[in-house]
Amino acid sequence: MDRGSFIAASLAAGLMSPHAVIAANTSAVPKISIDYPGVIEFNCKALGLKTGDPSMVAELRERLPAWRAAWDKDGPPLLAELRRTVGKPYKFRESIAVLHTCEGLNSISYPLILNARKSLTGGIYGGRIDLFVDDVFHELTHRYIRDILGNGDRLPFKETPMMLKYQAEAPFVRTHLHLYALQKAIYLRLGLVDTWNAEV
Secondary structure (H helix, E strand, C coil), rough: CCCCHHHHHHHHHCCCCCCCCCCCHHCCEEEEEECCCCHHHHHHCCCCCCCHHHHEEEEEHHHHHHHHHHHHHHHHHHHHHHHHHCCCCCEEEEEEEEECCCCCCCCECCCCEEEHHCCCCCCCCCCCHHHHHHHHHHHHHHHHHHHCCCCCCCCCHHHHHHHCCCCCCCCHHHHCCCHHHHHHHHHHCCCCCHHHHCCC
């Protein structure tokens, strides 16, 4: 989908305001903190999920300052560009991204819980810090869209033009349609082609 088609579809879906030309302003985006309290692991054990070994946890703690610094540098501009693109304010002012090392527990947007295994040595991100930032942004974009359009199985989300066009697709695919359209437009506009290619 080219940018013109994306904007037209988003306007029709109610996802983008006709006045979506506000300047990117990082003061108008939520404050995101990133933490590793270790509490998710206790719940994973209760569910029978494998948690990270001590060396994995040690690596997470070692990498955490760099991940925080990368998000603080690159995250707010992404959030600002998302708001500028859609033209609607965020409905939350802050959030804490809680990291974990549980195997089989995916990242989720609300509450904001991120599987850090992907960003560790041997993980699918290959240690790339831009993909850690991407993971945080991906989940926050899910929440932003949900706050505007509601849950994927309810109105108005399930009857946007894009959702109707691809209604035969699997639920996982459909709940990512708006998100990937936005991410692609934003990443290409900001010159993050390599990150976008790795995302998809």
